[in-house]
Amino acid sequence: MNTTSSISSLKAVASPPLFISTFRPTVKSLRNPKFPSRFSPKRIRCMQDSNINLNFGSKSNPNPSSSHEFSVSFATVSSLEAEEALLTTTTTTSSADKLRLLVTEFRSLTEPIDRVKRLLNYATVLAPLDDSARVPANRVTGCTTQVWLEIKKDELGRMRFKADSDSEISKGFCSCLIWILDGAKPEEVMGVRSEDLSEMNVGVHGKAQSRVNTWHNVLMSMQKRTLPFFDGDDDDVAHREEDRRLVQHRQEHDLLFNYVNGRRRSYMESSDYSVSLLPLDYDFTI
Amino acid sequence: MEGVAMKLPSFKSLAPNAISFAVGHRSFTRVRRSFSLSVCSVASSSATIAADSEPVSLGRRARKDFRILHQEVNGSKLVYLDSAATSQKPAAVLDALQNYYEFYNSNVHRGIHYLSAKATDEFELARKKVARFINASDSREIVFTRNATEAINLVAYSWGLSNLKPGDEVILTVAEHHSCIVPWQIVSQKTGAVLKFVTLNEDEVPDMDMLREMLSQKTKLVAVHHVSNVLASSLPIEDIVVWAHDVGAKVLVDACQSVPHMVVDVQKLNADFLVASSHKMCGPTGIGFLYGKSDLLHEMPPFLGGGEMISDVFLDHSTYAEPPSRFEAGTPAIGEAIALGAACDYLSGIGMPKIHEYEVELSKYLYEKLSSLPDVRIYGPRPSESVCRAALCSFNVEGLHPTDLATFLDQQHGVAIRSGHHCAQPLHRYLGVNASARASLYFYNTKEEVDSFIVALADTVSFFNSFK
Ligand SMILES: Cc1ncc(COP(=O)(O)O)c(C=O)c1O
Numbered sequence: 001m002n003t004t005s006s007i008s009s010l011k012a013v014a015s016p017p018l019f020i021s022t023f024r025p026t027v028k029s030l031r032n033p034k035f036p037s038r039f040s041p042k043r044i045r046c047m048q049d050s051n052i053n054l055n056f057g058s059k060s061n062p063n064p065s066s067s068h069e070f071s072v073s074f075a076t077v078s079s080l081e082a083e084e085a086l087l088t089t090t091t092t093t094s095s096a097d098k099l100r101l102l103v104t105e106f107r108s109l110t111e112p113i114d115r116v117k118r119l120l121n122y123a124t125v126l127a128p129l130d131d132s133a134r135v136p137a138n139r140v141t142g143c144t145t146q147v148w149l150e151i152k153k154d155e156l157g158r159m160r161f162k163a164d165s166d167s168e169i170s171k172g173f174c175s176c177l178i179w180i181l182d183g184a185k186p187e188e189v190m191g192v193r194s195e196d197l198s199e200m201n202v203g204v205h206g207k208a209q210s211r212v213n214t215w216h217n218v219l220m221s222m223q224k225r226t227l228p229f230f231d232g233d234d235d236d237v238a239h240r241e242e243d244r245r246l247v248q249h250r251q252e253h254d255l256l257f258n259y260v261n262g263r264r265r266s267y268m269e270s271s272d273y274s275v276s277l278l279p280l281d282y283d284f285t286i
Numbered sequence: 287m288e289g290v291a292m293k294l295p296s297f298k299s300l301a302p303n304a305i306s307f308a309v310g311h312r313s314f315t316r317v318r319r320s321f322s323l324s325v326c327s328v329a330s331s332s333a334t335i336a337a338d339s340e341p342v343s344l345g346r347r348a349r350k351d352f353r354i355l356h357q358e359v360n361g362s363k364l365v366y367l368d369s370a371a372t373s374q375k376p377a378a379v380l381d382a383l384q385n386y387y388e389f390y391n392s393n394v395h396r397g398i399h400y401l402s403a404k405a406t407d408e409f410e411l412a413r414k415k416v417a418r419f420i421n422a423s424d425s426r427e428i429v430f431t432r433n434a435t436e437a438i439n440l441v442a443y444s445w446g447l448s449n450l451k452p453g454d455e456v457i458l459t460v461a462e463h464h465s466c467i468v469p470w471q472i473v474s475q476k477t478g479a480v481l482k483f484v485t486l487n488e489d490e491v492p493d494m495d496m497l498r499e500m501l502s503q504k505t506k507l508v509a510v511h512h513v514s515n516v517l518a519s520s521l522p523i524e525d526i527v528v529w530a531h532d533v534g535a536k537v538l539v540d541a542c543q544s545v546p547h548m549v550v551d552v553q554k555l556n557a558d559f560l561v562a563s564s565h566k567m568c569g570p571t572g573i574g575f576l577y578g579k580s581d582l583l584h585e586m587p588p589f590l591g592g593g594e595m596i597s598d599v600f601l602d603h604s605t606y607a608e609p610p611s612r613f614e615a616g617t618p619a620i621g622e623a624i625a626l627g628a629a630c631d632y633l634s635g636i637g638m639p640k641i642h643e644y645e646v647e648l649s650k651y652l653y654e655k656l657s658s659l660p661d662v663r664i665y666g667p668r669p670s671e672s673v674c675r676a677a678l679c680s681f682n683v684e685g686l687h688p689t690d691l692a693t694f695l696d697q698q699h700g701v702a703i704r705s706g707h708h709c710a711q712p713l714h715r716y717l718g719v720n721a722s723a724r725a726s727l728y729f730y731n732t733k734e735e736v737d738s739f740i741v742a743l744a745d746t747v748s749f750f751n752s753f754k
Contacts, residue, residue: 112360112697120753144689144706146720166720167687168750 095188098180099196119172126175129164140214140221145170147218151225158183159226163218173214181222186230190223344644345732348636351376352730362700365735365742370515370543370678370726371704372565375629379568382628386621394620395611409620412627413610419630420541420560421551422577429576429583429610430623434542435465437561437576438509440613441538442469444586445559446507452478454506457535459484459492459521460716461514464709466540470509479506486716489667491519498529505535512544512560516710516724517666518649518675520544527556536582542566543676546633546728548642552577564622569629573622576613583609590615641729648727648736649677655740656681656725659747665717678726680708683743686750688723694749699742 109115133150140147145167152160161182163174181189197215349355352374357364366374386408392401394409410425417425431437446469450456456470460483474481482500487493492510501508508530513520523539530537538559544550546567552560559582563574578586588595588606592615596604606612633641653669656662661684667673682688692705704724707714714720725739 116694116697120750124753144721145687165687167690168753169690169693170687 095180095184095192099192102176102180103196116169119176120168121172122175122179123168123171126164126171126178127162129162133162134164140217145214147174147214147221149174149218149221149225151222153186153229154183157185159186159189159222159229161222165214167214170214170218174218177215177218177222186226189226190230192219192223194219343732344636344640344729345648345735348376348730349732351378351632353377355730359700359702360697362698363738365699365701365738367725367727367731367735367739368702368704369546369728369731370566370708370724372571373546373568373728374730375568375570375625376632378632379570379625379628383570383621383625386624391621393617405620408624408627409618412623412625412630415627415630416575417577419634420545420562420577421553423553424580426608426610427552427577427580427583429578429613430618431561431574431576431613432572432619433565433574434540434561434563435469435574437574438465438538438540439469440576440589441559441561441578442473444589444613445536445582446470446473446479447476448587450474450477450479450506453504454479455482455500455502455504456480457482457484457497457500457505457508457510459497459510460486461492461517461519461710461713462509462511463515463540463542464711466509466511466538467712480504483712484510486517489673490665490717491517491667492521494522494525497526501529501533501535503533505530505533507536507538509538509540511540511542512550513541513547513676514666515543515678515726516680516708516713516722518678518680519667520674520676523555523557527558531556547645547676549638558582564626564629567626567629568632569626570619570622572619573626575626578609580609583613586613588612588615592616636729644729645677645727646674648731648733649675651733652677652679652725652727652736655736656743659683659740659744661685661747665722677728677731678724680722680724682719682722683747685754686747688721690750691723691743691746694746695739695742698749699738699745701739701742703739 106115106118109118129148129150134148138148138150140149145165147165147167147170148163150162154160159181161178163171163178165171165174181192194216197219354374355364355366386405390401390404390408392399392405394402394406396402413428413430414425416422417428422428429437429440431440446456450473454477456474456479458467458470458481470481473479484492484494484497484500487495492514497508508526510521510523510526512523523537527537536558538561539555539557541550541560541562543566545562550560557577558579560577561574565571565574586609590613591604595607595612595615597607598605650669653664653675656679657664662681663684664679664681666680667675669675683691688705692703695701695703704726706721708722708724714722727736
């Protein structure tokens with residue numbers, strides 16, 4: 001596995017500035033309840049969570065003694081440094097890289113509770129959404145929670161996302177997705193596959209296309225609303241993108257894009273709900 | 287109700303708090319198991335059992351029939367509290383389904399060969415079983431549908447489109463399931479009929495005074511739930527039918543949450559239509575039924591066209607078969623209908639009064655325990671001498687999203703509850719919330735599971751609060 005090396009090389013980017021500048025390691029936030037084993041009569045005890053490792057895309061290790069160096073070094077990166085690092089490297093770090101990092105991070109959390117904790121921690125660093133953006137048009141439908149998503153394209157032609165939810169776990173999902181896709185080019189946004197997120201699932205088992213899957217729904221909404229900004233020419237992405245897997249799936253992507261583009265008008269006219277009817281919903285791989 | 291509570295074993299003295307005695311119990315279980323039930327080995331690890339003098343609860347006894355309940359999910363013993371969404375299926379039902387496909391799978395009402403005749407007999411026997419289960423006088427009053435939703439749509443499209451005119455009124459409550467709102471919206475758009483909604487009174491149950499006041503000569507139909515899947519309240523259907531018939535209106539009862547849990551007697555209720563879904567009453571998915579009074583069904587045009595529902599087809603017209611075939615176009619869910627029949631047998635074998643009695647007890651216990659937790663708001667009426675709630679609680683915990691609760695309960699504690707609007711968005715809007723969590727029980731649940739749920743919920747709440 002070469003994930004470790006790729007992570008180390010990207011470690012500076014792996015931590016969004018927001019987190020470092022806003023996270024307050026208060027006693028309270030570190031005192032996560034440790035869970036009584038199944039039906040044990042023990043009262044909830046509060047224990048320090050050795051797992052807290054608030055670095056997006058960093059590989060955490062439940063065993064602190066063997067924790068990866070980068071997670072330590074992160075904590076010492078100043079917000080300014082991190083911000084600079086982020087600014088200088090976002091141009092070279094693709095969403096696909098970030099996604100891979102995050103998947104690796106979540107995959108390393110074998111205990112479901114650790115994934116939940118991680119999400120909740122990420123929820124706390126999600127940039128606030130203006131009240132004015134909490135309008136029905138920004139609602140992500142299909143989730144069992146309320147999620148609002150604001151999408152803009154900046155002057156550099158990059159997609160900017162902001163989100164909020166009434167659910168902390170959903171906020172965590174949004175926080176991760178925004179970390180992956182905020183500042184990405186439209187074609188990068190369109191290139192993320194829902195299945196890629198399934199590794200990070202918290203709370204939804206099995207396939208990624210469950211109608212209650214927030215990862216999926218938020219991503220679909222991001223993609224649907226990025227589509228008008230997307231000219232459909234993703235050739236340069238494929239050339240720049242070294243990821244073999246992505247190339248492998250290019251054909252599939254093209255199929256999806258053709259489908260989406262072929263129906264662009266009716267697709268865009270229809271309500272958000274129709275997103276769930278897109279074939280993007282389904283995993284055709286055998 | 288009082289007497290019921292006396293007869294049933296009280297766990298209160300034994301289980302004031304599941305936390306304090308779980309360990310001791312486990313060892314006790316082993317002794318007891320040797321002579322009580324032939325529970326499969328997985329089950330035994332979970333069992334906590336009443337004192338020797340106490341009879342074993344219905345829940346405890348029934349569990350042996352549900353293998354699915356004896357498993358671990360996410361490393362915890364499964365506590366399934368989502369039966370209002372769908373119930374689990376006992377071995378007898380699964381066997382009936384397997385048996386059909388293994389030994390006599392064949393199309394019904396068509397072939398003259400042995401298997402087809404056998405399948406037809408069993409299919410029609412299942413119809414009789416359903417009829418008996420709800421005390422219909424004739425099995426021809428039972429129309430098999432895919433589920434309750436399809437049954438309501440059948441009435442809406444067939445009866446509604448041919449009987450409703452502009453200005454006619456259909457009375458519903460704000461607490462209806464979407465499946466008993468949307469078909470009427472569609473039909474009202476097509477016919478110009480007006481939908482009127484009864485709201486809740488101060489006890490948080492649909493206001494029956496308001497319903498009475500709404501009734502007029504314009505009212506053509508009252509379509510209401512029997513037991514609410516969110517509020518756990520039940521409506522006085524017998525009275526509603528009398529009031530509605532007084533103004534010449536028909537009554538459709540959505541009995542999805544009552545038929546599985548209590549004796550439902552369509553003759554006693556005297557309702558015109560009644561619908562339910564098999565999957566909520568221990569039967570398979572893909573099958574449900576409509577009960578309709580014979581004379582009404584006879585007057586109704588078909589809902590779907592195709593095979594099975596006609597008597598003669600000419601190129602320009604067809605003559606329709608008699609009900610119920612008229613409404614069963616195409617090959618039905620044969621094995622599923624037969625297995626629904628087996629579910630009726632299974633439930634009747636235990637006895638619906640007994641199931642109801644036990645669930646009343648469970649319901650009280652659940653409400654009592656859940657309302658003892660801080661910052662918990664339970665929707666629907668408070669239980670009392672006169673108010674008997676169904677064995678479910680929809681609730682919210684102050685400051686926490688129900689989906690977060692449900693996610694954590696599942697992942698960390700193996701407790702399955704539902705979160706969302708439970709297909710009752712208008713009701714949630716009326717209650718001023720977007721979503722709620724819901725724990726719903728069936729006769730295979732136990733007080734110990736309620737205890738586990740409460741401990742798990744308290745734990746979940748403190749987990750999330752620690753992040754605030
Ligand atoms: C009260 C009520 N009505 C109708 C339905 C719809 O049942 P089905 O989805 O099986 O058609 C349900 C199921 O959730 C229900 O609880």
